[in-house]
Amino acid sequence: MNSQNSATVLLNRVISLKESSPLILVLDTVLQTGSYLQKELLHKAKSQNIHTVYLSFETLNRPEVDEFIQCSELSVEQISKGIKHGPKTLIIIDSINYVPINQLNSLLRSLISPTTVVCADYHTSVPAEKPAGYQNMASALQTLMFMATTIFELRPLSTLSDEELEVASHRLEFPVGVANRPKFEARMVYRRKSGRSLEHVFEIDTLTHEYTVKQESTEQPNEEELLENLTTFNLTTTHKQKLEREKVDLPFLEAQESLGAVGGAIVYEFEKDDDYDEDDPYEDPF
Amino acid sequence: MSSSSDLQQQDLVVFEDHSIVPRSSSEYHYLTLILFNSATRPTWLVTALVENSLFGTCYLNKSPISRRSSTPVVLASLNTAESTYRKQLARLKGDLAEFKYVDLLSNYSNWFEMLSAQIDQLAKKGKPNVFLENPEFLLFLSDTKVDTLLLQLQKLNAKCNLFLISSNDESLLEYSEIPDDLATIHTSFLTKLVHRSNLLMSLRPLKTGRAVDVTGELTICRGLIDSPQKVAEKEYLYLVNKEGTVKLFYR
Secondary structure: OHHHHHHHHHHHHHHOOOOOOOEEEEEEOOOOOOHHHHHHHHHHHHHOOOEEEEEEOOOOOOOOOOEEEEOOOOOHHHHHHHOOOOOOEEEEEOOHHHOOHHHHHHHHHHHOEOOEEEEEEEEOOOOOOOOOOOOOOOOHHHHHHHHOOEEEEEEEOOOOOHHHHHHHHHOOOOOOOOOOOOEEEEEEEEEOOOOOEEEEEEEEEOOOOEEEEOOOOOOOOOHHHHHOOOOOOOOOOOHHHHHHHHHOOOHHHHHHHOOOOOOOOOOOOOOOOOOOOOOOOOOOOO | OOOHHHOOEEOOOOEOOOOOOOOOOOOOOOEEEEEEOOOOOOHHHHHHHHHHHHHOOOOOOOOOOOOOOOOOEEEEEOOOOHHHHHHHHHOOOOOOOOEEEEEOOOOOOOHHHHHHHHHHHHHOOOOOEEEEEOOOHHHHHOOOOHHHHHHHHHHHHOOOEEEEEEEOOHHHHOOOOOOOOHHHHHHHHHHHHHOOOOEEEEEEOOOOOOOOOOOEEEEEEEOOOOOOOOEOOEEEEEEEOOOOOEEEEEO
16 A cells, blocks of 8 residues: 555656656557646646646647747757746657657757756657668667656556557557546656666546556466366366375486496486476486 | 347437537637548548538438538548539538638649638638548658648648548558558558547448448547547447438447
8 A cells, every 4th residue: 555655646746747857758649648648747837837838749729838839840959949948847749759860869958957847748659760771770769768767658548458459559440438538547667866767557537636556466377377267178286186296206316216226227417517407307417 | 139220310419519510719720530441431421511510500410400600611632523522512402602622633733722722711701611631642642741741731720620531441551660651651640640630530341341231330539639629429330321311320
């Protein structure tokens, strides 16, 4: 329970810009937009009188922000010069997909400062473009994930499996009542300055501004559970069977007991460099 | 198993306030994306949306629409000839003075200027609803880049409510790492458009195969950008009869 509380506190602090995280990367898809998370950040920023700047590469209708800059036809220098900074500033980039990979670094470097937090949205459904002639160059997504101090990976709240959502997203099919709701799932990776990273999964409701830690069964099902109901054959073992199995002397070891008792027998004696695997006594030690 | 003949015919409703096209507002510009594939041509739906914009009525609906409004319409197509839409709209017996068709089939080279001029002309009578069919063809007919086309569309959208009608055939979405590949360009264009949309309507054939009494599914979904007018998300089955009448049923 304590770890859940601390996870929610951490999310609250990140979204309220109280935790040190200069670059927040939001990874969204066509099935779960990042626009609701942007709204949530703006809502929190507004309540603390933080200066808000919106860099628009695709947004036409101005959201409720202090500064709205249409960046589609501006250079990196023009964008960074056009921003007025407050004592604390939140800069939202509606889609960083539009920034050419060779200008990503200079744009982010010109925006981030000790008093500025940048939240960049990256649409993972959009095919990534690689500049011609640089086939081995890291993709924009890889670069951003390396630079980001907090990453939010968004997913709709749904009973559909990841594979089903992936297929729907690929075919541009939008499951009714599932896709792009204001309540969604967010996997947050927060990187501390020490290099340690914390990972939590939340359900974020942007209508009520409530965040809950999503309960995830992290325990791997054991072998017995996996084998159960797999076939019509009984593949599991009972407790009694297990005890009996442990009592069985394995033939290779048994053969060692009567060392040289039978004339002419080939007896193998272990040497210190032999790679003997106790879990697999049948393995050929040669 | 029930067939569409057992089901009750339904009215087309797109927004929670029971309207079909977005209300005209000087402050908010809507972007609607209509997706279809080769088995589900959207002419009947576009006609219904054009009719609703022009006259406030809808030929698909049995019950009359309470709030009628009139919005000028510009329809530009790289796919369907003017005669097809004129024929469909003539059956509605309304005044088509505020309906303008821009022929991009025969001349697409200065499409942006033509469309822009037509919007400016109609804007004197009110903010128009602009329908553009298969804008993605412009990417393949000319040297236009995806981001350039999106920027041009955004500039048009700033003056109107824009309805983009585009194909999402599966083969066109099988993108690769090759930047000049047709599917990569098409997917990039469509997914970026989806991320700008306020309303998504898609026409798909039945997943279970062909049926005599159902032509396909119409899905109405909220877009990725939240809008002041809330979308009533739902799925319909639809049937286009031989004589051209269309019926909607709840799924």
